[in-house]
Amino acid sequence: MTISLIAFAILLVLVFVRVPIAFAMALVGGAGFAAMRGTEAAGAMVGNAVFETGMNYSLSVVPLFIFMGNVLAGSGIASGLFNGADRVFGRMRGGLAMATILSCGGFSAVCGSSLATAATMSKVAMPSMRRFGYDDSIATGSIAAGGTLGILIPPSVIMIIFGLLTESDIGKLFIAGILPGVLGICLYLVAVMVAVRLKPELAPKVRRPQSMSRSDMIGVLATLALFIFIMVGIYGGFFTPIEAAGMGAAAAVVIALAVGGLRAKVLWVALIDAAIASAMIFAIVIGAEIFGNFVTFAGLPDALADLVNTLGLGGYEVIIAIVLIYMVLGMVLESLSMILLTVPIFYPLIYQLDFGSGVLSNPDNALIWFAVIVVVATEISLITPPVGMNVFVLRSVLPDVPLATMFRGILWFWVADIVRISLIVAFPAISLWLVGG
Incomplete structure (x- = not known):
């Protein structure tokens, strides 16, 4: 266990000095494995990790x-979705911020990426909120927080990665994310209501929105139909979760063609952006695989299980401790790296914890519940300083808005997220009811 902790410390140092997380994990994992088994064994392990990841059909x-998300964003469907949501909430104070939350939830339901959701909706929603006099803090806060919904509401890339790491049923993970995702949307809407009530200067007085146009209706219906x-x-x-990705991408192209928003340039940009993002994700997955092999061989998961047994901690106490660890890690690591780094270590513990005689007595249910908790904790990390990846995405799109302003607006939604994860931990049925647990 000692060598694993030393490796973690070195890894965090490398991250702090801005070594890309993929290379940092690969370097530390490979070097640690070499120190324990020799360079020849380490070379074989690294080569095998690269090959297996590259050949992984899932x-x-x-x-x-x-x-799929890039096509919808580029074809203008996301704009129609936002305008449609505005027609619903526009009559309320803070209505545009609420419309942003709702449209982020809708867009993430067919995108699966928080960063893509935040980047897309910042271009769609921010100009409107500025035009009507919204304070930059609540405007950027609603976009950044709404973007986090992309990693929980299915189809979720992070849920897929979790399923691959733990060999869980991805379909059940998708279902488990629906109610917590809806709960997140509702709590975010409440956060906006509370914010504009306590600080009326954050949003203008009630205005009368225009009636829903044909293009707005198309945006709403297209998103709903694809989901x-x-x-x-x-x-x-009819098809597996893996096949659903191909079917969804094809359907997105057909829908974009049908609404007349898919041009050659849009398609090309969607392909290039998907390739760049995928290359980054694959590099991180490979690095995490190498590091995970090392810490597993070093015996860290078994050592943690022994520590839990020695301390006599109950199942819920361990879960709370893990959530706190994620909150801390979220301050320095981005979401995917955090998932890949920690899940291989933590998930074996779930099978050994005692949660009593309820639905969590089934280890498979406990793992699904744990997946939702991990993803929600990861969502929180996306808007937690100093890293807050969604905030930095917004910063790249809106360079004139100070980071301090963005984080000030996010505070309302951060509190809502703390309430949500507390409810999910306290009431596992929120995650398991639709699964049948």
Whole structure:
């Protein structure tokens, strides 16, 4: 266990000095394995990790779901979705911020990427909120927080990665994320209501929105149709979650062509962006695989299990401790790296914890519940300083808004997230009811 902790310390140092996380994990994992087994064994392990990751059919969902989201964003469907949500909430104070939250939830349901959701909706929603006099803090806060919904509401790339790491049923993980995702949207809407009530200067007085146009209706219906197509296809047994990525990408292209928003340039940019994002994700997955092999060989998961048994901690106490660890790690690591770094270490513990005689007595249910907790904790990390990846995405799109302003607006939603994860931990049925647990 000692060598594992030393490796973690070295890894964090490398991250702090801005070594890319993929290379940092690969370097520390490879060097640690070499120190324990020799360079020849380490070389074989690294080569095998690269080969197996590259040949992993299940990972093909990553570029396909990202491409699907890019097509919808580039074709203008996301704009129609936002305008449609504005027609619903526009009559309320803070209505545009609420519309942003709702449209982020809708867009993430067919995108699967938090960063893509935040980047897309910042271009769609921010100009409107500025035009109507919204304070930059609540405007950027609603976009950054709404973007986090992309890693929980299915289809979720992070859920797919979790399923691959733990060999869980990806379809069940998708279902488990629906109610917590809806809960997140509701709590974010409440956060906006509370914010504008306590600080009226954050949002203008009530205005009268225009009636829903044909293009707005198309945006809403197209998003809803694509989500239903993917979910019905998976749970109706027409195709697997992995095949759903290909079907969803093809359907997105067809829908974009039908609404007249898919031009050659849009398609090209969608392909290039998907390739770049996928290359980054694959590099991180390979690095995490190398590091995970090292810490597993070093015996860290077994050592943690022994420590839990020695301390006599209950199942819920361990879960709370893990959530706190994620909160701390989220301050220095981005979401995917955090998942890949920690899940291989923590998930074996779940099978050994005692949660009593309820639904969590089934280890598979406990793992699904744990997956939702991990993803929600990861969502929180996306808006937690100093890293807060969604915030830095917004910063790249809106360089004139100071980071301090963005984080000030995010505070309302951060509190809502703490409430949500507390409810999910306290009431596992929120995650397991639709799964049948």
